[in-house]
Amino acid sequence: MLDQLLIYQVRRRVEASGLPFVVELWNGEQVGTPTDAAVRVRLHQAASLKAMADPSLGALARAYVEGTLDLEGDIRDILALGDRLCNAGDASSKTGSDGWKWWRHTRSKDRKNIQYHYDVSNDFYGLWLDTRRVYSCAYFKMPHMDLDAAQEAKLDHICRKLDLKPDEQFLDIGCGWGGLILHAAERYGVRAVGITLSDDQHAYVGEQIAERGLTGRVEVRRMDYRDVPEHDAYDKIASVGMFEHVGRPNLPTYFAKIHALLKPGGLVLNHGITTAAPEASGLGSGISEFIEDYVFPGGELVHASEVLRTAAVCGLECLDAENLRLHYGKTLWHWVTRLEAHADEARRLIGEQKYRIWRIYMAGSAYAFDHGWMELWQVLAGKAVDGRQPGYPFKRDFIYRDS
8 A cells, every 4th residue: 555655656756847757666567758768767676666756866876776776867867857856956955954974083983984985996996087096176177178188187287286396395185096196296396295094095006106216206105194293394285185084073183284284385285075055064865864874984075164264273374266166077977977888897896886886976976066066176275484475476377387
């Protein structure tokens, strides 16, 4: 009886949506418009009905990942369908109070969370990232750049903002697979240190340093940012795609540590995802809970204003801020397309469930950036000396030289 009621609710929702999609039940019965359906939802068991009868984006993503339903069609059409089906056009459904939970960010817990996401398989990430394996927002100087060119442009964009010079001491907090430290050493002549909590990344970067003949100029450490020795002062610091793992309660600790590691007059660039509205703590409609459970345990987003305020309280003056929201949407669609093109190999490396997790989370994130639910801010800040930023140019055109 309950199943029949849920089937009735699904039918009413499909009809009310007016969208060209079809729901196929486990018994072969179809609901919707199969003749021109852009998306087909296959329910494999009665339990799947709840996800469709009263859907949230998070519930649909969970059901897909757990294999109780399949989503067939172009992933962009699937996300657009999910958005409209869940009434996600209301601002309240995206910026509600179901934000990422506050974790106690201990060293051991942060290490475990980072390894959960990044120590999946270096070969898996190599399937869909660019040749440098840069796992953060690219910079599309020209709209039709390919991913490799856009990621190289991003690395240059960061290096120019930091005004890197030969033999400067450069620290990359959360160095990933080493794209930035290797690029900065080879193109800008710095002496670079990268830190990561990922075993796989640490091993990979170490191999790259040796292969490129950069031993002695570039070093990678498996280390928590809180444990970087403060007697090692740095001219420039970057944190790219790591900030989201810090957690709101630890923001003062994070920026105070950066301040302590910077030489007087030094610069830091913080590149991280933020919420789009000051009052928001997550994406709403169950998305944040899905991401926390399946993708980034311990992750937490804040608004860009909180980044600026906390950095300032810790003695770091904002000199430049840029929102790369549209660039991240474009980057993520590149990643999704490349992942789907290597679907069979990805499944072999990490299994069906994890393949589904990465596919739906990256596509959902792309949709979120495209629709202004999340933003990506690069904030350049300096450690002033007697109220001055010695050597920092008066104009911003130095950022775009030779670009």
